[in-house]
Each structure stands twice: as structure tokens, then as C-alpha cells.
Amino acid sequence: MSEETIVIAGYSETLVEYKSGRSAYDFAGEAFAGLLASTGVEKSMVDGLSVTVPLSECANPFFAVYMTEALGLSPTWLNYGGMGGCSATGGVARAMTAIREGMCEVAVVLSADAPSTNWAANYGAFRGEFQDPVGVLGPPATFGLLMSRYEHQYGLNYEALAKISIAQREGALVNDNAFVKLKKPLTVEDYMNSRMIADPLRLLDCVMFCDGGNAFLVTSAAKAKALGMEKTVRPTAYAEITNFKGADPVADITETGFSVLAPKVFGASGLQAQDINSFHPYDDFTIAVMMQLEDFGFCPKGQGSDYVMATDLGRDGDLPLNTGGGQLSAGQPGLASGGLNLAEAVRQMFGEGGARQIAKTQNALVTGIGVIPYARNWGTSTAMILEAS
Amino acid sequence: MSDQDVKPRPVPKANKYVATDSFWQGTKDGALLLQYCPDTEQFQHYPRPVSIYTGKRNLEWRKVAGTGTIYAATIVRVPGPGMDGRLPLAVVTVELDEGVRIMGNIMNVEPDAVAIGQRVALAWDAINDDIAYPAFNLVEA
Numbered sequence: 001m002s003e004e005t006i007v008i009a010g011y012s013e014t015l016v017e018y019k020s021g022r023s024a025y026d027f028a029g030e031a032f033a034g035l036l037a038s039t040g041v042e043k044s045m046v047d048g049l050s051v052t053v054p055l056s057e058c059a060n061p062f063f064a065v066y067m068t069e070a071l072g073l074s075p076t077w078l079n080y081g082g083m084g085g086c087s088a089t090g091g092v093a094r095a096m097t098a099i100r101e102g103m104c105e106v107a108v109v110l111s112a113d114a115p116s117t118n119w120a121a122n123y124g125a126f127r128g129e130f131q132d133p134v135g136v137l138g139p140p141a142t143f144g145l146l147m148s149r150y151e152h153q154y155g156l157n158y159e160a161l162a163k164i165s166i167a168q169r170e171g172a173l174v175n176d177n178a179f180v181k182l183k184k185p186l187t188v189e190d191y192m193n194s195r196m197i198a199d200p201l202r203l204l205d206c207v208m209f210c211d212g213g214n215a216f217l218v219t220s221a222a223k224a225k226a227l228g229m230e231k232t233v234r235p236t237a238y239a240e241i242t243n244f245k246g247a248d249p250v251a252d253i254t255e256t257g258f259s260v261l262a263p264k265v266f267g268a269s270g271l272q273a274q275d276i277n278s279f280h281p282y283d284d285f286t287i288a289v290m291m292q293l294e295d296f297g298f299c300p301k302g303q304g305s306d307y308v309m310a311t312d313l314g315r316d317g318d319l320p321l322n323t324g325g326g327q328l329s330a331g332q333p334g335l336a337s338g339g340l341n342l343a344e345a346v347r348q349m350f351g352e353g354g355a356r357q358i359a360k361t362q363n364a365l366v367t368g369i370g371v372i373p374y375a376r377n378w379g380t381s382t383a384m385i386l387e388a389s
Numbered sequence: 390m391s392d393q394d395v396k397p398r399p400v401p402k403a404n405k406y407v408a409t410d411s412f413w414q415g416t417k418d419g420a421l422l423l424q425y426c427p428d429t430e431q432f433q434h435y436p437r438p439v440s441i442y443t444g445k446r447n448l449e450w451r452k453v454a455g456t457g458t459i460y461a462a463t464i465v466r467v468p469g470p471g472m473d474g475r476l477p478l479a480v481v482t483v484e485l486d487e488g489v490r491i492m493g494n495i496m497n498v499e500p501d502a503v504a505i506g507q508r509v510a511l512a513w514d515a516i517n518d519d520i521a522y523p524a525f526n527l528v529e530a
């Protein structure tokens with residue numbers, strides 16, 4: 001490829017907290033300062049900024065510009081990402097394009113949110129007339145419907161969903177950033193006995209809304225080298241799709257946008273599912289993890305339960321899965337969620353996994369899911385493959 | 390929860406998103422009216438500012454029979470605004486015979502009797518004394 005090589009040259013993450021009493025600005029500042037400290041980059045070098053629209057501050061349409069003031073930045077490229085949990089991976093991809101276009105040289109992709117402290121979102125639109133009256137007030141009801149349809153078409157072994165929860169929980173137990181109240185071991189019995197939220201969706205299929213933030217430094221490989229940054233990873237493939245099958249009124253809702261992203265990112269990177277060293281799928285609900293295992297070809301469509309039961313998803317296993325606990329077990333820092341699993345993938349590839357360091361770090365597959373639509377699966381899907389530099 | 394604690398359900402506001410007077414007039418007449426794209430002869434739901442099939446604003450409201458098959462089914466068990474006294478609540482996605490899906494509640498059986506594949510017919514869910522919302526009954530209850 002003649003295109004300039006772009007890398008992620010640093011990451012930073014705050015603790016995930018519940019009802020922290022802090023703002024998205026404060027978490028963003030902590031993540032930003034942490035990124036500068038860990039990379040050695042001076043604030044004055046940062047000339048690009050991507051900010052994720054947070055639930056806790058979204059009543060302000062100028063949050064991204066306010067953020068530049070809060071951080072004392074004067075970026076020549078500013079992006080405000082409104083794809084929910086896809087905004088971090090999507091922000092990295094947009095920053096790469098901006099750098100290649102010469103709009104900036106050193107970009108920070110910043111996501112911070114504090115919805116458990118301050119919920120400012122009002123989705124408006126059709127919901128008051130066509131969704132709220134039937135009792136679909138949030139993602140769990142939509143995912144209960146999705147799970148029911150999946151189970152109807154393919155069968156669903158709840159022990160497999162329990163195994164996903166448990167495998168990820170093992171990562172959270174040794175993740176200093178994980179929400180402290182989630183740091184206790186899980187058993188299959190714990191999963192099965194967790195209360196039904198929207199049948200067949202149980203409490204332990206769901207994330208917990210928390211507060212937190214994360215940040216990534218994106219620049220050219222040449223610039224990273226010139227700045228003395230030794231640890232970098234290359235995003236070698238990225239694809240996204242929004243409103244998949246949006247004009248099909250009777251689309252199969254068990255088919256997701258990832259089914260079209262998988263061949264794109266594998267084609268661009270030359271990798272296949274069996275080549276992936278670790279998988280960091282967006283995990284707002286356990287069924288989303290299982291459906292992604294299928295869509296990326298780790299197993300055939302509909303055989304997720306059997307695959308999960310036969311596969312070691314632990315950090316020393318066949319396919320290490322969300323090794324820091326993912327959102328399910330570290331807590332979901334609002335719409336900064338899309339950076340949580342990305343940070344873990346970069347951390348592992350930098351060899352900074354500590355007690356949960358995995359052995360194979362030549363590549364990682366990271367995904368995002370954003371926004372829950374009417375009676376379907378999810379709004380935006382993103383997929384990014386990272387490879388060692 | 391005692392009856393005294395039951396808060397009234399929020400009243401949906403018409404025409405906030407797109408023009409929906411026809412839908413709401415239909416509920417007063419006991420009919421389910423949905424948006425229809427005459428160019429492609431397809432329904433769409435929820436209502437949109439354009440046809441999702443053509444991008445044009447050539448849209449009508451047409452009555453549907455209200456009969457269909459349950460495509461997905463859940464039982465919502467968590468409280469929230471408008472949920473007082475309704476839990477556990479059978480929430481389904483119905484694939485109407487006209488080829489469009491709509492979410493709704495099942496009114497005539499206990500939630501655990503609801504399953505994918507069952508046939509349903511139009512029913513009405515009283516939001517208050519003045520407003521009834523489209524819902525469904527199992528045909529063979």
C-alpha cells in the first residue's frame with residue numbers, strides 16, 4: 001500500500017465508577033492527562049481531536065468545542081462522534097483519514113461519559129408515540145425480543161451465555177480499572193439465578209451503566225517514531241455500517257451488520273477468523289457476543305452455543321475474549337463504552353496486560369455496536385483489526 | 390404496589406415527529422392505520438418523513454387488518470414510566486399480514502402463554518379513559 005502507515009501510539013483509561021458524582025469533562029481530562037503522561041506527547045503537539053457524544057452532556061450540542069476549551073486545545077481537525085458505542089473505533093478510523101489528508105498530525109480520540117451520575121439524553125423521535133406505549137423503554141426489551149427470535153431460529157443454550165459472562169468476569173477480577181462491585185467471581189448458578197429482565201434476557205446478560213473515560217493517540221508511524229514512541233499498533237482494517245437492511249420491513253433480525261463487515265476487514269487485512277489472536281467484541285449483552293462469534297466466522301451461523309461450550313474463551317485459551325472483563329464485567333462507562341474493549345486490545349498488544357497478559361499479540365479484532373433501533377438488533381456496527389507494528 | 394401508587398400512563402403526543410393525526414384518528418375509530426408507500430406498494434412502520442423505499446414524500450395512510458403472526462416475544466419485568474400495574478408485560482413484535490412489523494402488547498392471555506408463531510388479531514390497550522393504543526389478542530387463546 002502506498003498509503004501512509006497510521007498507528008495507535010498510546011491509550012489511557014480511567015477507573016469505571018458508578019454514580020461517581022463527576023462529569024464527562026472530568027473523566028475526559030483524566031484520560032487525556034493520562035494519555036499525555038504515558039506517551040510523553042506534549043499537549044501543544046495535539047492538533048486533532050475526536051470526541052464521543054456522551055449521554056451525560058448531550059443536551060449541549062457544542063460539547064466537543066467546549067471540550068477543546070476544557071483541555072486547552074486548538075485542533076485543526078475536530079470530530080464529534082454520535083454513533084454511541086461505535087464512536088471510539090469510528091473516531092480512530094476518522095482520525096486516520098484526517099491524518100492522511102493532512103488535516104492534523106497527532107489526533108486524540110477521546111470518549112468520556114457519566115450517565116450514572118447525570119442522565120441528559122432524550123431520544124425523542126418516534127419513541128413517545130410508537131415505542132414507549134408498548135413498554136419498550138430501553139435496550140433490554142429490544143434485546144429480549146432479539147434473543148427470543150434467535151432462540152426460535154437456532155436454539156440457545158443459556159449455559160453458553162453464562163460461560164461468556166464467566167470468562168469475561170475472570171478478566172475483570174484482575175483489572176484495576178473495573179467497577180469494584182463487579183469484581184467477584186461468577187458461577188453458572190449465579191447466572192441462571194440472576195433475575196429475568198426481559199425474558200429470556202437475565203440480569204447477568206446485561207451491562208451496568210457506569211461512568212468513565214478513555215483516550216487514544218493516533219498518528220503516523222513516522223511521527224510516532226520521531227517522537228520516540230516505541231509501542232504502537234496498526235489498525236490494518238476497518239469497516240462500518242449503519243441501519244443494516246434498513247429498508248427491508250421484514251428483515252431477519254438475527255442477521256447483523258457484522259455479517260457484511262467480516263469479509264471486508266478480513267479481506268483488507270488478509271487475516272481469517274482462525275488467525276485472530278484475541279477477540280474484543282462490543283458486549284452490551286451476552287447474545288451480541290455470541291452473534292458476533294458467528295458473524296465473524298469463528299463458527300457457523302446459529303452454532304454459537306455449541307462453539308462457546310467447546311471453546312476456551314479465557315486469557316490462556318483458544319480465543320481470549322474481552323480479557324479485561326469487557327463492559328459486562330468492568331462496567332459500561334456510558335457511551336465511552338466503545339473505547340473500553342479497544343483500550344484492552346491495545347493494552348494487550350503493548351504487552352501491558354499484567355496479570356491478565358495474553359501470549360499471542362500479533363493481532364486483535366475489536367468491534368463496536370451503537371444505538372438500539374425499533375424492533376431490530378442494533379443501529380451501527382464497526383469492526384477494526386489491529387496488527388503489531 | 391397498591392392502586393393508589395399507580396401513576397397514570399404518559400399520553401403520547403401526536404405530530405411531534407412527523408404528521409401522525411391519521412394514526413391517532415384511527416385509534417378513535419377502532420382501526421389501525423399505517424404509513425403506505427404507493428410507489429412501491431409497501432407499508433412502513435413506525436412512520437417516517439419519507440418513504441424508506443424511495444426517499445420520496447409520496448406517502449399515504451392505509452388501514453391494515455391487524456392480523457399477523459408473532460415474530461419475537463419477550464416479557465418485560467422492569468419498572469419504568471408508564472409501567473405501573475402492567476408488569477409482567479407481554480411485548481411482541483408482530484409481522485402483520487400486509488408485510489410490515491409492529492411492536493405491541495398481548496392483552497388476552499398471561500405473558501408466559503405467548504410464543505413466536507402464534508396468530509394474533511388487533512385489540513386495544515386503554516392508556517386512559519380517552520385513548521386506546523393498538524395491541525393484540527392471541528386468536529386461539
